[in-house]
Amino acid sequence: MTTHQTMGEATSDAVAVRGRDLSHELIGRITFTDMVALEIQAQLPGEQERRILDAVLVALTEHGLTPTAVVARLTDLGAPGALQGAVAAGLLGAGDHFLGALDGCGRILQEWPEEADPQAHARTVVTDMRAAGFRIPGLGHPTHKDGDPRTRALYALADETELPSLTRDRLDMLREAAEEASGRALPVNVDGAGAALLSAIGLPWQILRGIALVARTAGLVGHLWDETSRPTAAALWAAAEAAAPYRAPSTG
Amino acid sequence: MTTHQTMGEATSDAVAVRGRDLSHELIGRITFTDMVALEIQAQLPGEQERRILDAVLVALTEHGLTPTAVVARLTDLGAPGALQGAVAAGLLGAGDHFLGALDGCGRILQEWPEEADPQAHARTVVTDMRAAGFRIPGLGHPTHKDGDPRTRALYALADETELPSLTRDRLDMLREAAEEASGRALPVNVDGAGAALLSAIGLPWQILRGIALVARTAGLVGHLWDETSRPTAAALWAAAEAAAPYRAPSTG
Amino acid sequence: MTTHQTMGEATSDAVAVRGRDLSHELIGRITFTDMVALEIQAQLPGEQERRILDAVLVALTEHGLTPTAVVARLTDLGAPGALQGAVAAGLLGAGDHFLGALDGCGRILQEWPEEADPQAHARTVVTDMRAAGFRIPGLGHPTHKDGDPRTRALYALADETELPSLTRDRLDMLREAAEEASGRALPVNVDGAGAALLSAIGLPWQILRGIALVARTAGLVGHLWDETSRPTAAALWAAAEAAAPYRAPSTG
């Protein structure tokens, strides 16, 4: 039986998604979050999985005026009427630097060798990454120095839904090793917490960035609609142009 | 009080979205679909609104191997490891031709003059658009000639949740006028049904395309994850290249 | 003979482009500007055409820290190592508002009815566009109020190469009609001059935006390389964030 693997297929009187009848089994019966899970995992999530996925999606949707939001607004200024272009431009900045932590942290948590001494493994990971010049993904935050409030909220839900703590425990050992090595506090940030929770519900680390892209698309659509009632792009451009360091007068 | 209009803002111990505390009021307490509505409408949806929005998002997520999915898969072939680029490329094809029907149909339904004779207005719209060479958005489907099964599912939910029928009624008058003018069946398709339902829950027509982009991002992420386990891009490329009409041998 | 229409085709020992042998007829024998013309017009340009196309491409390459350059730099900040993504994001803002003038002005110049009284036609175009709320494309500039220096340079080359003046004459009548209607100086800007010259060498108005995209890609690549030695993206982001009008504290 391979039908369940088919992404989507249309006949004259039905559309099937992952082997399920879209009109009779899905529309009106499942939430969009269920659909996100179905698209990736080829099966509907349970109550626990859905609540975790909902929470992570909610946590990643809106981060204020990040570069991705600035980019979407500036793109709309130059190419009005092509919403998909402004959203696409914004998503293009959601790459290794901004969303990579989700993948990177999820990879560490998922490739953790079960047979190893976990604390020793955590120290090895930290030592190796620091030697290679990398920051440990999922830890630390420039604004939330005393702990990311979104992490607390996500972890509270994980406790409430009795989500297995394995990946959170691994992340905590990673945090301890990183704090010991760097000599400063590196609390688990929202990317780290998201990686731990999504790993615990079985999402492969390679696709964690995709979850963030779904959330970010909603955030960008929100910003672009906000732009129509409170245009900021021209002011953003003027500020950026005025700030450009290389526009300083020649010094010689 | 303008705080409620702020999209997102972070302080050292809190993140606010649309004036609500992300960690205490939103994460773990609302669904992602609620968050989509909050981003655009600056307030949380009621039960009815959420169910309608869920259903439309579910209906628009996966359409099989559409050009947007082909584009995302081919882009991943050339630029592996940059998921955001493949998703962005796919979204760029979600423009006037593929998603425009949602906007276009929503606009007709929302700009409908209340004081006019509705059937006369429907005929005027159809006549004007046909004269200008446009198809009526939201009507007809190349595959689902006897009615789009997704429309039936969406309308059933609208009935079940007792959604006001005003926009569906308008769309039906539009359908009758279009069928009369063209002499053939033009059932309400999923874009038309989506436009009618999203209009009924108060979403402005200008942002309807954005709802589809959120759904489509989830669909593209699904296709890109599917591509890792069952690669199709090379076969898609070979088929496309072989089919290119201009590769036919020179005729003279 | 249809071979000349083939864009490109590879056999084991040759690559043909528009019916010409890439290795024996093109590489090392023509300039890239010739190749741009060959791609679009399916034939190599003459000396006059090449010089005009070179001049317009040079004029459109670099405009300082425009939104497209800001977008490319911010995208690179979030997704380093994916140059194609940062360039693509920048190009997405090169739409109706920023490059549309080239298309729009070219269209007016190319669809000008030969049999009409040209000054009367110019006044009609201006009246109609103003009534519809549009600015006249190709005229006026926020910085270069006394005339765009690039226009003077482009026109000087047109004179030097004895380019037919028909489209420039039409644009001048359009300028006169627009200045009369608005009561202020609206000198021909670089988009207008580019549209007039590219129209005079036979490029269809529908593709004029494409010429600008080629030039702008070179400009964005320049900005992105500059970003590696003099990073500005973080400062641009900080300035944009600080300037966001909606970040002002709540007023009550």
Add this chain to the structure above:
Amino acid sequence: MTTHQTMGEATSDAVAVRGRDLSHELIGRITFTDMVALEIQAQLPGEQERRILDAVLVALTEHGLTPTAVVARLTDLGAPGALQGAVAAGLLGAGDHFLGALDGCGRILQEWPEEADPQAHARTVVTDMRAAGFRIPGLGHPTHKDGDPRTRALYALADETELPSLTRDRLDMLREAAEEASGRALPVNVDGAGAALLSAIGLPWQILRGIALVARTAGLVGHLWDETSRPTAAALWAAAEAAAPYRAPSTG
């Protein structure tokens, strides 16, 4: 003196690019290829450099119906009238897999230790890359098994302009080592030849992909203009859909 580093700056009566007056020194006086070099290298190229850069740009412009061209055409089908979106989508596939060879090969040639035995170094590079599972960039071609005709044309120009042969010699040693290790012919392909020549004129390896993006933008604009007169996107889509392996009937 830092003015020469300024990318672009506009005052009311002049535009400066890299410290040069755009209107008086550049428009009508330099070719677009000169401008590409000026944008990246902050100085105008000499005759030799310009001819090499022209030749590489010409060689990289058009490769027939590659995935990037298919993507651009399919995007235009879904979002007509947004040329920048279709070009951007196409460029997004010009990533590590398709253009990475240019960067990767250029990096090897530019980071080659001068003090080492060159043949021993070539063997070390080949051994290390093969051990890591990578192909050697710039070598071999699925279609041009007996040698890439574009390489011959580029090398002929390099000889004609008396370009220093250092990077070509290094690439040849790399080819020998790779052929020895793999036991099959791996001729220098157009990416390898381009990397060798662009390295010889002083372009840093990090920006070689940018040169290809400029060329490819011209190619995509050509394809999109061709699409307007000979539409192929619908046929490409139909062929891709029919070929999708996962559409095969369920087997159980």
